[in-house]
Amino acid sequence: MVEGGEEIDMPWGIVLKEALRNLFKKPVTINYPVVNVEAPEGFRGLLSFNISKCLGCGNCARVCPTNTITMVPSDKTRLKRAPRFELAKCVFCGSCVEVCPTKAISFTRNYHTAVLKKDELVINP
Ligand code: SF4
Ligand code: SF4
Secondary structure (H helix, E strand, O other): OOOOOOOEEEEOHHHHHHHHHHHOOOOOOOOOOOOOOOOOOOOOOOOOOOHHHHOOHHHHHHHHHOOEEEEEEEOOOOOOOOEEEHHHHHOOHHHHHHOOOOOOOOEEEOOOOOOOOHHHHEEOO
C-alpha cells in the first residue's frame, strides 16, 4: 500500500483477518430499492395536493421560485382555477405549503423521485 508516496508493509495475516472479519459482519449499507426505508417525521418529500381544500387563489403559484406550479382552469374551486404541479421542477423549499391559506398543499415523506417520464411527477387538478 502507498500512503504519501511511501510504501507501507502490512502483513498478510492482518489483511486476511480483516477480510474474514468483514465477510461475516452485517452490511452497513441498505439494499435500496429492494428494501424500503421510511423517511423521518418532517421530511420534505413529494408534495400532496388536496383540491377539496383549494380556493384557487394562486398564492402558491406566485411564490414558487421554480415555476413548478401553474394555475389552470378548474370547476372544482371557488375561483374556478387550480394549481397544476410539475414536481420534477420542485426544490422542496416549502413556500407553497406555507403560503396556502387552507393547507391544501403538504409534504409527504415520499422520496421516490426517480421516474422514467417526467409526466409521472405531474399533479393535475
Ligand atoms: S416546495 Fe417550493 S419549489 Fe416546490 S412547488 Fe412548492 S414553492 Fe415550488
Ligand atoms: S395557495 Fe392553496 S388555496 Fe391558493 S391556489 Fe394554491 S393550493 Fe389553492
